[in-house]
Amino acid sequence: MKQSKVFFTNLRATPKMNLLQKLEKLVKKAGIEEIDFKGKFAAIKIHFGEPGNLAFLRPNYSKVIVDVIKAQGGKVFLTDCNTLYVGRRKDALEHLDAAYENGYNPFTTGCQIIIGDGLKGTDEAYVPVPCGEYVKEAKIGRAVMDADIVISLNHFKGHELAGFGGALKNIGMGCGSRAGKMEMHSDGKPRVRSKTCVGCGACGKICAHKAITVTDKQAQIDHARCVGCGRCIGVCHVNAIAAAWDESNDILNKKIAEYAWAVLHDRPHFHISLVVDVAPFCDCHAENDVPIIPDIGMFASFDPVALDMACADMANQAPVISGSYLAEQLAKQGCDCGKLDHFRVTHPETNWQVCLDHAEKVGIGTKSYELIEI
Structure with missing residues (x-):
């Protein structure tokens, strides 16, 4: 397969070129304006951050991309x-409150926020x-698919769980509905937390297969009848x-990877990754640990597989920050930090390369890339 182009810029700034201007230059050089946005709905998939976590991307970055798309006539x-x-983003009202609390609103970003x-x-x-080996029908947020x-x-x-969170994780897991997320995380079917359940019956009313009494x-859920759609999870107001x-x-x-294919297949897509504040754990946590490596830079590509590969490669070439979770893991495992995969050391129970290999297999993109620095 032909190499994909991944564009990169470091985080050095001058009085003549700040980081937001560098981001705009990056995405334009990477070809975002080649997409026909005129009169079309464009969804920017982003993680608003769980309140209490301070490692999520600042809304200033999103406004740069919003302005570029608006200039091309996009909606x-x-x-x-x-x-x-269970957290602050499990339903749309709390999710919007969390986004606003973290600085995301139409005034700071220049566009509306829609919970997918x-x-x-x-x-x-x-x-x-x-093409799915494990997923035959992905459950994707409707607003995402309407874009x-x-x-x-x-x-x-x-x-x-995934090793790292990059473009494929943001798209695949992030665009799944609550039932879709259940399908990705679970081999089995939902269960009832008996100590939490209040017996309101909302779950039984939503069940199309009469699996809940x-x-x-x-x-109680009859797993012989349950098809694992997960809609009962969404309607339970006490998270039982x-x-x-x-x-x-x-x-x-x-x-x-298969969910990412469902989201991206047969429509234009473009991807931007910022390797900054690389905490060891996801922004879904209500806290963030210190970064495991120094900030690297900003990347952009039409190929999310190549993009994730480039980010991982450059992250693994970076020095380990003393006192970080990664430094502690290296000490415990007796590892030479110059020779190992930072993300495998941080989370030895998972292998991030499985996602990229599978994404390449199903045809989303390629791990082979040409890095173009601007």
């Missing part, structure tokens, strides 16, 4: 889908995945229904 919005776990899978995480489109163009703006950082103010969280990390990574 642009920022989006993310609701989370599966609706109020309770149940507004989803079913997208066939003909004509997808742009991913990614904070590149560590991740305890309520007896003595306790919901949970996913099994039992999928292996390798299969999770492959499912992320």
Whole structure:
């Protein structure tokens, strides 16, 4: 397969060129203006950050991309889908509150924010995945699938299940509805937390397969009838229904790749990653640890696979920050930090390369890239 072009700029700034101007120059050099945005809906998929976490991308970066798209006549919005776990972003109202609290609003970004899978995480489109080995029909937030163009703006950082979070993770896991996220995280079907359940019956009303009954103010799920759609998770207002969280990390990574294919296939897409504040864990945490490596720079490409590969390569060439979680892991494992994969050392129970290999296999892009520095 032909090499993909990945454009890169470092984080040095001068009075004549600040970081926001460098980002604009980067995406234009990488070809974002080659996309026909005129009169079309463009979704910028971004992570708004869990309140309490301070490593998420500042909204200033998103406004640069919004302004570029608007200048091309595009109808642009920022989006993310609701989370599966219990936090501040599990329904659209709390999600919007969290986004506003972290500085994302129409005044700071220049566009509207739309939660991709609706109020309770149940507004989803079913997208066939003909190439899927594990996913035959992806459950994607409907607003994401209604868009004509997808742009991913990614904070590149560590991740305890995927190894790292980059473009593929932001798109694949991030664009899944709550039921889609359950499918990626779980091999099994949802269960009821009996101590939390109040027996309101909302889950039974939403179940199309009559798999849920309520007896003595306790919901019960008949797994023989349950098809694992996850809609009961979305409607439970006390978070008494949970996913099994039992999928292996390798299969999770492959499912992320297949979900990314569902989102990106057959429409224009473009991807930007900022390798800054590379914390060891996801921005879904309500806290962030110190970065494991110094800030690297900003990357852009039409190919999310090549982009993730380039970011990982440059991150692995960077020195380890003393006192970080990675430095502690290296000391515990007795490793030579100059010869090892930073993300495998940080999270030895998962292999991030599985996702990129599978994404390449299903045809999203290639790991082979040409790095062009501007």
